[in-house]
Amino acid sequence: MTKLRIIVSGGGTGGHIYPAMALIKRLKERDMIEDVLYVGTENGLESKIVTREGIAFKTIKISGFKRKLTLENIKVVNMFLSSIGKSKKIIREFKPDIVVGTGGYVSSAIVYAAHALKIPTVIHEQNTIAGVTNKFLGHFVDKIAIAFHQAEDQFSEKKKIVFTGNPRAQEAAGIKANDRLKDFNLDSAKSTVLIFGGSRGAEPINRAVIGALPEFSEADFQVLFVTGRVHYDGVIKRIEQKYLDQPNISIQPYIDNMPEILPDLKLIVGRSGATSIAEITALGIPAIFIPSPYVTHDHQTINAREISANGAAKIMPEADLTSAKLFEGISDILTNENVENEMSDASKEIGVPDASDKLIAVLTDLIKK
Template identity: 65%
Template sequence: MRVIVSGGGTGGHIYPAIALINQLKERNLLDDVLYVGTKSGLESRIVKDLNIPFTTVEIQGFKRKLSLDNIKTVNLFFSSISKSKKIIKEFKPDIVIGTGGYVSSAVVYAAHKMKVPTIIHEQNSIAGVTNKFLGHFVDKIAISFAEVATEFPEKSKLILTGNPRAQEVIKIKPNERLSEFNLVPHKPTVLIFGGSRGARPLNSAVVDSISSFNEANYQVLFVTGKIHYDNVIKQISAKKNPNVSVVPYVDEMPEILPDVSLIVGRSGATSIAEITALGIPAIFIPSPYVTHDHQTKNAEILEKVGAASVIKESDLTKESLLESINNIMGNAEVYKNMEEESKELGIPNAADLLIDEMLKLVK
């Protein structure tokens, strides 16, 4: 297959696209691929670093308030459709896949107008504006949460595939990478991670809890985020705890997940796909600053079935954090139930399910 993939702006749109490309390569189904993004987007760095063929169109999102910039946005949208048509005409894809972000709106819409088969992939439990728009035009709408189906009127197009990122993680086997962080391999481990930039409220609660981890029956890998690391180290310098390893960031984070017993952190779509693929219990502190508060909805879906606990950021304290962690790590029955429910939600063959739908459209 010759495939154009487009998605950008956040890792949540980019990493599922990369996972799909990797699985197509592994199955020897990819004759050629082209990733279409923007020059300024995160995808321009991530995709290029992976040596995936990459090109760009210029586009931007609408401002929520009335603004002259929105006139520019409309003009850019139409010009980016024209540029996308040229890219499609030159590359001659068998299918075009959009994984979200403003850039995919122009590319996928252009493919539709040129009668090239199209699929969009929605990672979250609340649909993004771009995918809602594209849902009217594409051939198939792949979703990761069954709950988001209510936001698309085009029911016949919907397919529950899960997030391709899950299939990448499920291939990783337990290893002894925890020793790299001065932790004991095979000992129950709690990973606390507030995202690539860290989360100040979560970091504060963990700093206050450091001494309380001394007598725990588990060890803690505390990932602060690079911009917060120096400040955290200063705060805990007098609270040394051999049971806790504090690091600014973990490269290739998925590599350590099979050795993690419990995850404490945000509830982005990619994280949830990875966690449920492996069946890891979680404590979510959803970011209240994301569009449509979709992280809260994501987390609540797992909480409802007993796969995760949720603490609102406004309710996060040393006490609430420790109570939640100890309730799970100190109770084998609770832990086992959460593990089972998490696995039940996981879709470990998500990339293959999406590829199956692609193959149906290109036949």
């Protein structure tokens, strides 16, 4: 079996980092790694996540372009050129068989440097709307792996594109029901909806849930409401004690290892980031997406539309969100078994539970060639 010396790079947001980590994890499970190096920035989120997992980590100094014409961009260009030099040094010392970039400006230098040194290169685009870094790198890399078919329109190099799905999907697909809902005083045997607004929480979603608590308290299903740590104390102060004591409602600031609870859920309400979509479609969980209107190019709305077009999810724009609409949308799914099953089947149809293996096949094929 082929064993790889691989450099992986991605940063800025968890959406770039977690797919990279899932790929590394799967390579290790298949005993396909001779050595692995992660290249990131010193102050980026990746520095905490990667080092915590005991993976070798090196840094380069680089930043992204400003969206407006500014003298600051001259410094950015100089920093990029300097980081290419350091990246080439890292590559020559590590001697990788292949270099993979998963997005974020940190991956631009190391992937471009690998191309210049004639090392096989792959980028992975998680969203329907490609990031600036991946659009730039698309001209130089050997393969462009995508997680949404719609992303094909973002790249001119059509022959390089291969659909793999998001590696986080395979990681989620391997999780079995584990009765973890009992940690939140809920019954895993009962129909449960998870409502959350991303890792930090979202005030508009929290506000809608608080207003719907009287209806939720009388519902036949359970509600696991995750507020986000920064919002939790403020949310609790706004809720009457009788709703805090309801046996079918659990309010939490944050859930560590959230994917572990996914197999015990019947419905998810939340943002439509690429990682969330990969995980829930791998498990065939229906969803109500409330896309964040604050992300670049409104890509969460585009992500959500691709999933909802298949019948696997419903979209509730944040601007239209009310407590009444939230409860009605959830109730319409969880009190109608046919609707729930149809959405679940549609979700499974577009899920990619072997996404990491598909991406690994792209890597090994490039190395062989």
